[in-house]
Amino acid sequence: MTDATAVGMSADTRKSGRYLYIASVAFLCAWVIVPIYFLLINTLSSPEAVNSFPKSFVPEFDFSSLQFFAGFEGMLTALKNSVIVALMTMVMSIIIGAPAGYALSRFEFPGKGLFRLLILLTRAFPLPLLALPLAVMFIQTGLDDTAFGLALVHTTLAIPFAVLITFSLFSGIPIELEEAAWTLGCTRLTAFTKVVLPLILPGITASAIFAFVISWNEVFAAAVLTIENRTLTAFLLQNLDTSPLHLKFAGGFILVVPALIFIFAVRKYLFAMWGIANR
Amino acid sequence: MLLNARILPYVLILPVTLFLCLFFIYPFVLVSQQAFGSSEGGWSLDNFREVVDYWKFPISLKNTLLLAAAVVPIQLALALLMATMVSKMEKGRDMVLYIWTIPLGISDLAAGIIWLAIFEQSGFLNSMLNGMGVIDKPVNFLTYQNPWIVFVAIALAEIWRATAIMLVILVAGIGLIPKEYYEAADVFGASKWKQFTRITFPMLRPSLQTALVLRVILAFEIFAVVAALGGTLFPVLMGETYAYQFDLLNSGAAAAMALIILAISIGFTLIILRILRVPKGASI
């Protein structure tokens, strides 16, 4: 498109462009929601309906599968453990990760490349292979079967996200902004808390969401490192794939819901910060 | 104040480094030793030779790379499109963004279950086609005769599941671009496309880099969705790694596979970092 046509865009094309825009937003929403809706249908269907063909596109509101899980011993404890572990993971990964993200974005220092590589390596190596030495270490130190111990492992998984996301966002904030604050009498710390931190909050929220979700959905370490203090995912998901179809769906649904509620709860912090960011 | 600028970065990265040394480097070194060990003791490349010589290795390598090559660019384009769409939105931005980030909360195992329910013979896709009268009896999509449909199904499920990761990073990045740039561009009559290529894209480079690197690394670790939809038809590197570790109880070979995946990930990461080099202080 050239500038001339852009300027001369008629009201008509503008309007059709608007429709196209709305249609694509609607399509993308549907693309995300429809598969979840199928999960909902199968969750709220009787075993017969789950296996039938053709499938109905309206749920029949049969709660028997959900009731089965409601009668499952230890669900609530497992749910509580999951939330505790996920929250600990969230807090730890940000407290430990964000300073490193800031360092990467603001300083040139020898060993920086090596450090970044270390961060990435963490994410590129499969955890189930590391689980054995970790578990031995945890059993020997007494961290085994504690929410804190599991949160440490989950934090390891979440840290690359925390560091890299905060790094990319700090890089997006001009250093001049901080320097201006210093000249106005701020120390490095107060400049950071008064000027940079408010800007970075959406990014912090983004990495918090990642940390929470990573911890929530992690099965393997949870299955190996917790026995009495199982997380919900370890409790449900590891046996899900061998379970009958209708329970597979119901179990999958039960796992998805708390994560969705969490994202819903923090979305405000993630996206409502727009006003501040758009100074 | 600037005196401590030499020490400060190290102070800031110290917690992460200590943490990762304890919970990642230590077990990682132990596992890597297995990869380079052999039954007779001492150092050897036997494990690497074994896994690379296995007839499925080239197939799973090809599948993994092909899938990443097909999925990641689409996800990038889609995430960029979605992020720019949201940034212009006046009403309902919260809600739309929330909906688009829903897949974040869904584990790959659950995503596999959901998409299998769509593509299987008596699944939702067949039900839909049947209801519209396109077909009179269910089509078998996921079979060894239709490797391309299997591939497309896996790719669709991955795009559905993992685009949100990039979206969130990009949205947070776009939020940092000062509005004045666009206002100025409007004054000069720059088209939306021009605004995108001249303002959004360059300003977004750090976020783009992060999003791509993370996504590509995760793409090489793809497993659960592939196992659910592709069954045994679509071997991938990570699936072979788990097979060595848990079916064959051959930790040395599994560790060797994992190191190969690691090497590929690092290779691609360096390429991405180079291409999307951020002008100041971010090169590796």
Added chain:
Amino acid sequence: MTLRSKFTGAVSGIALSCVAVAAQAETLFWSTQAKPVEEAQAMREQVLSGFADGVDYQPNDGGPWITRLNAELQAGSGSIGVLGALHGDYSAMDPATLVDLSDLGAMSSSDTFNNLAKLGTDQMQYIPWMQASYIMAANKEALQYLPEGADIDALSYDQLIAWAANVQEATGEAKFGFPAGPDGLKHRFFQGYLYPSYTNGVVRTFASDEAVVAWEKFAELWSHTNPASTNFSFMQEQLLSGDAWIVFDHTSRLAGAFNERPDDFVAFPAPAGPSGRGFMPVLAGVAIPSTAPDMDAAKALVSYMLKPETQIATLRATSFFPVVDVELPDDLPPSVQAAGAAVAKMSGAADANPGLLPAGLGDKGGDFNRVFVDTFERIILGGQDIRMVLDDQKGTLAGIMEETGAPCWAPDAPSDGACPVE
């Protein structure tokens, strides 16, 4: 803080510590069996609730199961009291890590099983716990297409192929179902059914001319098999959905179909080939790791698992049959009745050719399975020449046998050293 909230806090604190103490005393039962959520729940509520000291039943996938166990063994201390797993899982373990159970006083009534449980040592490494087998099942709608003169309880492979062909012709869809998915037990079909039925062996006859015939027949059957079978791992799902009408699988992986719609399906013996009706058992055992925290409680639990009442309760919960002599009650679940009858017909058939579980393979059990799976994938899915593939895979198999020194097991003729591949 008000007085009241302090009070509630204190009470819940006490309650929490009580729970913690109670949990400590429970014996942890770490199992790879009875994993499906319904079975696990039934194990807890119906089987283990009768054990006085309390049991924490934790079924797991093989990966976490072995990782956790190895971690406890390496660390030298642990919380796992009792293990529940398949014969193959135990044979892959170092015998020194399992407690000798020879003088426990409880054991199976089958000498064959008790011998297997020694894992080549002279001690009981595990106690046989429950058994199952693989059978065939069909949707009753498929019965009308049985080839003429065929008796469903005495089918031959040729008749099975003709049957599957008839169904395909009539419905336009291939409706034989085979568990060839990632978690499917396809290798057991080749090792315990196809090979014994055609070659009267598994290892010795791996690349024989009879084996070529066997694979040709299987390829013929495959042409009438639902091509999505590479995604199938639990055939009860495809029976229920109607994607497959005639299937082969583990009895407990068919149980769901019979329990949900008992009137719609029939169970029947596996087919016979030129050298008889090959079939093999599934054997699960209970064992105690050397790191068990409370050895007496663990031994008590193992003994409890072998009691006749427990064995029947286990049968109801998991569809696995007892390994001790018990009188089976009449009110068993439909799946158990159907599977029990089919297994009885199979083992009682005149041409029965029972096989044993692979023994002496140690941690090469997975590699042994892979030989058969690879052969299947190359011949059937890859369309490679049968003779060429067999000759190629033969080397791998011979290597495994030589490395482990495992002697032949039935139906292969006994060997003096490592079972040779002829």
